[in-house]
Amino acid sequence: MHALNRRPFLLLGCSALALAACGPHDKLRDDDDDEAAAAPAITVQPASVQSDGAAVELRVVATGGGLSYQWYRDEAVVAGATAARHATAVAGAWHVVVRNALGEVRSATAVVTVSPDPVIHAQPLAASVTASQLALFTVAATGVGLSYQWYRDGLALPHARGASLRTGTAGAYHVVVASDRDGAAAVASASAALTVAAAAEAPAIATPPAAQAVIAGRVAVLAVAATGTDLRYAWFQDGRAVAGADGPACVLLPATTADQGAWHVVVRNGLGEVASAPVPLTVLEAGEGGDAAAAASAANELLATLRSAQKTEAAAPDATGTVRFAATLANARAWSAASGAHHGLRLDDTLSLAQRRAAERLIAVALGPGGAALVARIRQADAVYADQWRDAAAGADRYSLALFGTPSATAAWALQVSGHQLLVNRAYNTPQAGATPMVLGARPPHWAVAASGAARLDDDAGTEGVPHAPLEAQRAAVAALVQALRASASVASAARLSDSFDALVMAPDAAGDPAYRSVSYPGGSSGRGVAHGRLDASQKAAFKAAVAAWVRTQPAELAQALLDAYLARDALAATYVAYADGAGGSPDFGPWPNAGARPSRAAGSYLRIDGPRVWIEFLVRSEGASASARVYHASVWRDKVADYGARY
Incomplete structure (x- = not known):
């Protein structure tokens, strides 16, 4: 392992830069006048704050009508930071200028200090050597004032206090990375085994x-x-x-x-x-992508690399081998999250390297790096599934890309990535900003990869190898929300559904999404769970985090617009959250779902968020009827107003 550390670097935490616009629920004035009634005046200045690496909020309150805002960091304009509130995990000296037609005012400076706990980005990996040869273990971490201590078989090794360790002694090795920041938590790496082989073995990539x-x-x-x-x-x-x-x-x-x-x-x-x-x-440069112009440019770059047959408009909704489809509802909803063929251009080795690079860049620009990384993780899970279940119709190369309409900065068009356990839609220049329907699944939900490349599906916290959990952010948010709901007996009783769930309610079937436009969402208040208004502050925070776990998979500007709509006061007044118990008699959204002898006890654990627009389901599904059957994660996010961009 080698870390190419070419200049000083400060870890910004796991959260991408969040641009928090004030939605209807965040108005700082009672009037909606667009005209300036008075020059702006700041009544509450932004305050200095220290972060442990997570995003913190800067906030200004000002009077005067028709206000606009622009935030600056170290005297440089921060693109897109144009609201009264701004969330950031970037250190620096921040201020905001508030303007209207009658003048402008500059705020006091707020200093954001970021001192994160250590974070390991690359784990030491297992190795095998022959007698008298040495292996090199290395860890790559970021943080403030880092120190290292290596261990073999649980015992600290004297003088082994660097980011790397060279050794020829067999055993299980790990390293603890600590920070000299007061209160910082040390972090331990995964364990990596060193074996001493009796005979040399040729290299092979697992x-x-x-x-x-x-x-x-x-x-x-x-x-x-x-x-x-x-x-x-x-x-x-x-x-x-x-x-x-x-x-x-x-x-x-x-x-x-x-x-x-x-x-x-x-x-x-x-x-x-x-x-x-x-x-x-x-x-991608920070802030690059997400908008129609950038996505259209990336789509047209892809089209320029394709052969004629790969970009000829499809004659049927289920056509494969081409990326182009007419913008019709029949084409847009002819997808499936089952294994097997999917319409569109297959992202496999039939593409040239230039074509694949262009396709992957389009996905990154359209979905943002976070969305692209999520797609990559689910494809990685499907590669494990294909190998473990011997399913030739599955695998990382069984995913497809489709374009509906002509990519344009101004005219309506859409992009879709689909495959086993995955559907991602992105609509541009449509009546509604569209990111749904979105289907995310992880089968397997968690696994560890040993040095041999073998995947262990019943892994837990102590399993040797590199851990993988494609939907960990969503699972953790759901687990935290259900735990918060169950902390109050009355809220838990109202939120708990008596139904049993073995499938998502609003997910499409293997034939596509035929129910779209005729789907019937629950109405009234009966059978929908607990009303958001009954939640206490901690439960509301967990609710917001759960919604954000799905919505924040989108580019920042779109994500914020959707969160503003979903979390507006009038929307929350008609929003419900519900859960259902698993087969074991309680909801179980644990981090290692297939560890232990009876994983299917978690099967049926279910969470639903149901608002005027937002609909999110998360389900632990069983692969069989026996108690030892493995489980996996499935989810769907729909927008009752904006599915497919509300185009059809």
Whole structure:
């Protein structure tokens, strides 16, 4: 592993920059006049704040009609930060200028200090050596004033206090990373085993690097899992060797637009070498993408790489091999989240490297790096599913991209990515800003990958290997919300549904989404759970976090607009949240769903959020009737007003 640390870097936490616009529920004045009645005057100044790496809110209150806002960091304009409230995890000296037609006023300076706990971005990976050879274990972490302590078989190793450890002694190794910041929590790495082999073994790639997208300034990790002894690694970008990138993981700390390109790794030892297939790394500038113009430009770049047959308008809704479809409801809803063929252009090795890079960039620009990363994680889960369940119709290359209409900065069109356990829609220039329907599933929901590349599906906190959980943000938010609801007996009683669930209520079937426009959502108040108005402050915070776990998968501007609509006062007044028990008699949304002898006890655990627009379901589903049957996660997010952009 090698971390390419090319300049000072401060971890900004797990949250992307959030631009918090004031919605109807956040009005700072009682009047809605667009005309300035008086010059602006600030009544509440933004306050300095310290963050542990999570986003913090800066807020100003001002009087005067027709106000506009512009935030600055270190005297530089912050693009998109044009509301009275602004959430950020970026350190600096912040101020805001408030303007209207009669003048402007500058706020006091608020200093944001970011001192995060250590975060591990690349774990030490298991290795195998022959006698007298040494293995190199490395961890890549960010934080303030970091220190390291390595352990073998649970015992601290004297003088092993760096980010790397070279050793030839067999055992289980891990490292604890600490910070010198007062109150910072230390973090322990995963365990990595070193074995001493009796004979040399040729290299083989078990898990190749995966395509990914990141925002410039964030950390990008490219990693390979390989078998063999005494392995050496060399990473390449666009065919050129990357100096210093000589481990099983290449950590770009931070990533820059210069890192964009096709990456592959060569793994070698004395018995031979093997190269991975090149995969694209997309690096977007902060704030890039999300809008119609940027997405249309990326779509047209993709179209320019395709052959005629790959971009000829499809003759049928279920056509494959082409990316172009007419903008009709029949075409848009002819998708399925089951394994098998999906309409559109298959994202597999039939595409050239240039075509694949263009397709992955389009997905990143349209969905944002967070959405693109989510798609990549679900595809990774499907690769495990295809291998474990021997399902030839599944796999990471069984996903497709479709365009409905002609990509344009001004005219209506849409993009869709679909595959097993996945549907992502993005509509542009349509009557409603559209990001739904969205289907997200993780099958398996959690697994750990050993050094051999083998996936262990019954893993828990103590399992050796690199853990994976594609829907962890959604699962954790649901678990926290249900726990908060159940903290009050009266709220829990109102929220608990008596029904049993073995499938999502509003998800499409294998034939597509035929019920769209005729679907009947619950009405009234009976059988919908507990009203949002009955929740206390902590329950409301957990509710908001659960909604955001889905909505924040979208680009910041769209996500904020949707959150403003879903969380407006009048919307919340007609919003309900409900849950149902699992087969074990209580809701179980635990982090390691298939650990233990009876995972199916969690099956049927269900959460629903039901508002005037927002509809979110999360379900733990069973793969069989026996108590030992594995479970997986399924979810759907719909918008009762804006599905498919409200175009059809």
